[in-house]
Amino acid sequence: MAYATFMDVPQELLDRFVGCGPVNYSVYLNACSLVCRSLRSPAQRYLYHRVRLMTTERIDDLLEIIRDNALIATYIRRIYTTSQQLSDDYGLDVQLATLFLRIKEHAPHSSLFLSIIKHPTLPCDQDSTPTRHLTLDGLVHCLAQVHYLDVIHVEEFPSIVLFSFRNLKSLFLHHTGFDPELHAIEQEELLELSAPLRRSLLVLRISNLGYFPSIMVSGIGAQLENLYVKNVRFVDATVNMASPRPQILRISISNHDFGAMKTIVDSLVDFSRLIDLRDGTSPFRYQKSDKESSIQIHRSIQYALQACKDSLQILRLHCMTEAYSAENPQIAFDLSRIPNLHTLILSCHCHDGFDVTTLPMYIRDILRTMNPETSRIHMIIIEIRLLLTRTVPDANGYVRMELPALFQQDGWIQIKEILEALGNKRSLLVGLRVTLMGPFNNNSMMNSNRIVPGSRAEAKLYAQTIARWATTRFSAGTRRWRLMLSLPLLDSSQADGSEPESSVSSDDLVDTSDEDEA
Numbered sequence: 001m002a003y004a005t006f007m008d009v010p011q012e013l014l015d016r017f018v019g020c021g022p023v024n025y026s027v028y029l030n031a032c033s034l035v036c037r038s039l040r041s042p043a044q045r046y047l048y049h050r051v052r053l054m055t056t057e058r059i060d061d062l063l064e065i066i067r068d069n070a071l072i073a074t075y076i077r078r079i080y081t082t083s084q085q086l087s088d089d090y091g092l093d094v095q096l097a098t099l100f101l102r103i104k105e106h107a108p109h110s111s112l113f114l115s116i117i118k119h120p121t122l123p124c125d126q127d128s129t130p131t132r133h134l135t136l137d138g139l140v141h142c143l144a145q146v147h148y149l150d151v152i153h154v155e156e157f158p159s160i161v162l163f164s165f166r167n168l169k170s171l172f173l174h175h176t177g178f179d180p181e182l183h184a185i186e187q188e189e190l191l192e193l194s195a196p197l198r199r200s201l202l203v204l205r206i207s208n209l210g211y212f213p214s215i216m217v218s219g220i221g222a223q224l225e226n227l228y229v230k231n232v233r234f235v236d237a238t239v240n241m242a243s244p245r246p247q248i249l250r251i252s253i254s255n256h257d258f259g260a261m262k263t264i265v266d267s268l269v270d271f272s273r274l275i276d277l278r279d280g281t282s283p284f285r286y287q288k289s290d291k292e293s294s295i296q297i298h299r300s301i302q303y304a305l306q307a308c309k310d311s312l313q314i315l316r317l318h319c320m321t322e323a324y325s326a327e328n329p330q331i332a333f334d335l336s337r338i339p340n341l342h343t344l345i346l347s348c349h350c351h352d353g354f355d356v357t358t359l360p361m362y363i364r365d366i367l368r369t370m371n372p373e374t375s376r377i378h379m380i381i382i383e384i385r386l387l388l389t390r391t392v393p394d395a396n397g398y399v400r401m402e403l404p405a406l407f408q409q410d411g412w413i414q415i416k417e418i419l420e421a422l423g424n425k426r427s428l429l430v431g432l433r434v435t436l437m438g439p440f441n442n443n444s445m446m447n448s449n450r451i452v453p454g455s456r457a458e459a460k461l462y463a464q465t466i467a468r469w470a471t472t473r474f475s476a477g478t479r480r481w482r483l484m485l486s487l488p489l490l491d492s493s494q495a496d497g498s499e500p501e502s503s504v505s506s507d508d509l510v511d512t513s514d515e516d517e518a
Contacts, residue, residue, distance in 0.1 A: 056084065086161065113146075143165050169200060230280065249273060274307075336374070
């Protein structure tokens with residue numbers, strides 16, 4: 001009887017087997033690479049796809065491995081390192097530059113991602129003699145394959161390195177400064193140095209910078225399509241450099257006010273071709289907004305939408321209920337003025353009784369602005385975060401949570417009617433995501449095993465209420481709702497020390513017997 005070996009299994013299947021590893025992935029891949037030659041190559045491909053080079057010694061070790069096996073250089077796609085490898089005078093330390101050259105030698109067409117973070121310890125003294133570093137032309141040559149760059153918490157990133165990327169497609173700057181600062185360089189020289197970068201850059205993400213580096217979006221040869229801005233100060237001297245303005249396609253703006261939005265729309269970028277506008281602000285930030293700040297945020301969103309209403313197709317909005325009332329319904333925008341809108345994402349944060357009452361009315365009023373006869377909408381996603389309130393701990397130390405009566409409000413009946421009218425004309429997909437949040441901190445879901453949401457029966461009844469509403473069919477042309485319900489539960493019997501039951505999930509509550517028909 002003949003026994004099958006690895007040689008009898010198609011290599012394509014072996015490659016798939018290696019890619020389906022356990023949680024401890026690196027140990028698994030190392031083990032696979034030692035089994036046989038058929039598994040060695042795919043295991044090494046996964047193992048060296050992403051390399052973390054946090055010290056010069058790690059770079060030296062990798063270079064030694066490449067000398068022994070040149071194929072390793074062809075597997076590397078993502079490199080993570082620290083500011084220790086940066087040099088004020090010559091850009092990069094020679095060891096990291098050598099690694100890029102080796103990759104370019106063995107894999108000349110590969111596309112690399114490079115992430116640079118602040119080194120955790122004080123910078124070491126580097127050998128600054130010219131023989132230890134590349135020339136400027138050499139720096140440009142070795143960075144030619146880096147197409148994606150993240151710079152995070154680097155206080156003095158050498159400007160010479162930034163302008164040496166000639167094929168960079170995506171740039172992310174977070175808590176980063178430059179040496180020398182960009183606005184300290186003469187404008188003519190700066191335009192000349194940055195020209196190759198602007199011609200290649202498609203995606204720019206800026207977060208928590210002291211000023212916006214407007215030279216990145218200058219329309220002189222700029223190809224920028226996607227812009228993401230969060231917590232950035234706009235300085236007149238740098239804003240004036242952004243001329244002519246690039247016609248971007250997608251933008252996400254977080255933590256904005258009217259002044260910042262007006263600067264972006266009027267001075268930085270051209271919204272006339274914008275197809276995707278997203279408010280990326282955390283809902284927890286909006287939770288702290290008062291009525292006046294909510295009005296200002298609405299004003300800034302309206303200003304942006306007015307500039308792109310004719311081209312916009314995808315819109316993500318936060319439902320700001322602080323400034324809303326039945327007598328004075330303040331909504332973000334009249335959606336009937338966006339004729340090409342096909343995807344709408346409404347993000348909602350419900351953290352008190354006022355939100356429970358006003359949120360359905362807010363959603364109803366903003367959906368009501370869409371004309372069923374002319375609207376091109378085909379996807380609506382409603383994301384709701386419900387902040388639970390806790391009661392006094394019982395004798396066993398367990399806290400019982402109050403479940404908001406959000407879906408018992410009358411406004412949902414009218415929301416159904418609006419969605420049904422929109423679905424009568426075309427196929428409409430509506431998604432609902434409900435997440436229950438515990439009142440522990442601003443970033444944690446309710447995942448404590450000492451939280452008991454009433455009784456299990458009460459929690460299940462609440463989830464069933466959501467599920468029944470979420471699975472309602474609106475019309476033959478409307479597809480079923482997608483229910484995405486994050487509801488961690490703990491049975492109250494656990495307070496007596498018994499074994500916990502499994503949590504209630506949406507799969508237990510939604511009847512999917514006719515899903516194929518839907």
